[in-house]
Amino acid sequence: MGAQAPKTINYMDSNNFISKSLRQEHLKKISGLRYEDEEKYELQSEIRNLLKKNNASLIAHYYTDPSIQDLALDTNGCVADSLDMAKFGAITESDTLVVCGVKFMGETAKILSPKKTVLMPTLEATCSLDLGCKVEDLQLLKDQHPDRKVIVYANTSAEVKSIADWVVTSSIALDVMDRLVSEGKKFIWAPDKHLGNYIQKETGADMIIWEGSCVVHEEFKLEGIMNLKYLHSDALILAHPECPDKVLNISDFVGSTSQILNFAKKTDNLKFIIATDAGIFHQLTLQNPNKEFFQAPTSGKGATCISCAYCPWMGMNDLFKLRDTLVNKNNEISLEENILDKAQKSVKRMIDFV
Ligand code: SF4
Numbered sequence: 001m002g003a004q005a006p007k008t009i010n011y012m013d014s015n016n017f018i019s020k021s022l023r024q025e026h027l028k029k030i031s032g033l034r035y036e037d038e039e040k041y042e043l044q045s046e047i048r049n050l051l052k053k054n055n056a057s058l059i060a061h062y063y064t065d066p067s068i069q070d071l072a073l074d075t076n077g078c079v080a081d082s083l084d085m086a087k088f089g090a091i092t093e094s095d096t097l098v099v100c101g102v103k104f105m106g107e108t109a110k111i112l113s114p115k116k117t118v119l120m121p122t123l124e125a126t127c128s129l130d131l132g133c134k135v136e137d138l139q140l141l142k143d144q145h146p147d148r149k150v151i152v153y154a155n156t157s158a159e160v161k162s163i164a165d166w167v168v169t170s171s172i173a174l175d176v177m178d179r180l181v182s183e184g185k186k187f188i189w190a191p192d193k194h195l196g197n198y199i200q201k202e203t204g205a206d207m208i209i210w211e212g213s214c215v216v217h218e219e220f221k222l223e224g225i226m227n228l229k230y231l232h233s234d235a236l237i238l239a240h241p242e243c244p245d246k247v248l249n250i251s252d253f254v255g256s257t258s259q260i261l262n263f264a265k266k267t268d269n270l271k272f273i274i275a276t277d278a279g280i281f282h283q284l285t286l287q288n289p290n291k292e293f294f295q296a297p298t299s300g301k302g303a304t305c306i307s308c309a310y311c312p313w314m315g316m317n318d319l320f321k322l323r324d325t326l327v328n329k330n331n332e333i334s335l336e337e338n339i340l341d342k343a344q345k346s347v348k349r350m351i352d353f354v
Contacts, residue, residue: 034065034067034318035067035318035319040067040319043067043319043320043322043323044067044070044071044074044319046323047071047319047322047323047326048071048074048075050323050326050327051075051077051098051326054095054096054326054329055094055095055096056094056095056096056097056098056119056326057075057076057077057078057088057089057092057094057096057097057098058071058072058075058077058078058098058100058322059072059077059078059080059085059088059089059097059098059099059100059101059105059109060072060077060078060079060080060085060099060100060101060317061079061080061081061082061085061100061101061102061105061257061279061314062079062080062081062257062258062261062277062279062280062282062283063101063257063277063279063280063310063311063314064100064101064279064314064317065100065279065315065317065318065319066279066282067319068100068317068318068319068322069282069283071319072100078092079283080258081169081170081171081256081257081258082101082104082105082108082154082155082169083154083169083171083172083256083258083350083354084171084258085099085101085105085108085109086105086108086109086112086154086347086351087351087354089108089109089112089113089116089118090109090112090113090351094116095116095117096116096117096118096119097109097113097116097117097118097119098118098119098120098121098322098325098326099118099119099120099333100120100121100317100322101120101125101314101317102125102126102127102130102155102311102313102314103120103123103125103126103127103130103157103333104126104127104130104154104155104156104157104158106118106119106120106123106333107157107158107161107333107335107343108154108161108347109333110158110333110334110335110340111158111161111335111340111343111344111347112344112347112348112351114340114344117329117332118332118333119325119326119329119330119331119332119333120325120331120333121316121317121318121321121322121324121325121331122316122317122321122331123331123333124313124316125313125314125316125317126313127155127214127311127313128212128213128214128215129153129155129156129191129192129212129213129214130155130156130157130160130191132191132210132211132212132213133152133156133157133160133190133191133210133212134160135157135159135160135162135163138150138152138160138163138188138190138210139163141188141190141208142163142188145186145188145208147186148185148186148187148188148208149165149166149180149185149186149187149188150163150164150165150166150187150188150190151164151165151166151167151168151176151177151180151187151188151189151190152164152166152167152168152189152190152191152346153167153168153169153170153173153190153191153192153195154167154168154169154350155191155192155214156190156191158335158339158340158343159339159343160190161342161343161346161347162338162339162340162342162343162346163342164346165346165349166180166346166349166350167343167346167347167349167350168350169256169350170195170240170241170242170255170256170257170259171255171256171258171259172350172353172354173195173199173241174199174202174203175353176350176353177199177203177205178203180205181203181204181205186205186206186207187205187206187207187208188207188208188210189205189207189208189209189210190209190210190212191210191211191212192210192212192213192214192242193209193210193211193212193213194213194214194217194218194241194242194243194244194245194248195241195242196209196210197209197245198241198245198248198254199241201245213242214242214311215311215312216242216276216277216309216310216311217240217242217243217244217275217276217277218242218243218244219298219309220239220243220244220247220275220296220297220298220309221247221297221298222244222246222247222250224296224297224298225237225247225250225273225275225296225297226250227297228273228294228296228297229250229273232271232273232294234269234270234271235269235271235272235273235292235294236252236253236267236269236271236272236273237250237251237252237253237272237273237275237296238251238252238253238254238255238260238263238264238272238273238274238275238276239251239253239254239274239275239276239296240254240255240256240257240260240275240276240277241254241255241256242276243275243276247275247296251275257276257277257280260274260276260280260284261280261283261284261287264284264287264288264291264293265287265288269291270290270291270292271291271292271293271294272284272291272292272293272294273293273294273295273296274293274294274295274296275296276309277309277310277311277314278295278308278309278310279310279311279314281293281295295309296309
């Protein structure tokens with residue numbers, strides 16, 4: 001294989017990406033202290049009216065606050081993984097899309113619907129994969145390997161997407177790569193190394209793999225999962241492909257959030273160990289009231305203070321910020337035309353593939 005991909009900052013060993021305020025918000029979320037019931041219903045009712053008044057649709061990721069997910073479904077919006085969020089934004093007739101998730105999701109919505117107003121409860125919600133893949137660094141690698149196609153994960157900035165040949169989400173990464181491999185192509189893959197390694201193993205692709213990872217999925221540990229499996233030997237292990245390979249190797253099913261939800265629904269098994277962000281438990285339990293789900297442990301060697309299976313950036317979305325965004329019409333996603341046009345080509349390739 002060719003040259004090594006550049007190393008990115010090891011955010012797990014530094015505080016570069018996890019600020020004090022982010023940690024505090026995160027702790028508030030996992031301690032369940034976000035709102036009183038009455039306050040929650042009032043906020044939801046206020047937001048419902050504001051969505052109607054602004055002809056806006058609420059689009060939420062499975063990892064966001066359950067009260068936002070409920071509201072999105074209740075107002076004919078959408079709760080989905082990043083691929084379906086992008087598709088929904090493009091087909092809904094609403095003038096305004098309010099995207100609850102992380103920044104690259106708002107940007108993807110804007111790329112696919114440039115004429116629509118795209119708002120987010122906060123523009124500070126980002127992603128360790130996005131932060132670890134700067135466009136200048138990827139351009140450098142691309143220049144060194146002009147014979148390789150650049151495939152980037154959706155968890156990247158619009159700038160990174162604008163220099164990629166393909167954008168893929170975890171739902172369709174394997175299918176896209178299978179086809180490209182059969183065409184005899186070679187690749188640069190960025191930024192998630194675990195998903196990249198998984199694709200390489202499954203498809204035999206010739207890939208230079210970036211050194212990025214997700215702060216949440218990186219924390220799932222083989223030993224903890226095996227201990228839990230020992231206690232629940234009849235549970236199936238369902239894992240997201242951003243988990244380390246040791247976890248993927250012992251999993252009964254590997255898939256994106258929507259694929260995990262589909263699998264849990266379709267299979268007759270009644271118990272599952274889930275190795276992805278704990279936000280998915282809201283839909284898992286709503287859709288399968290008769291089944292039991294256990295959060296895969298994140299403790300063990302190398303675990304950190306954010307080892308709780310909740311994405312700190314997804315956790316920045318709350319009903320207060322959502323309400324304020326609709327009132328003030330702030331936190332709007334805007335992209336340079338040139339970037340948007342170029343990114344649109346690679347994102348549309350993904351949408352057309354589906
Ligand atoms: S869960 Fe991981 S991949 Fe998803 S937004 Fe958070 S940091 Fe990024």
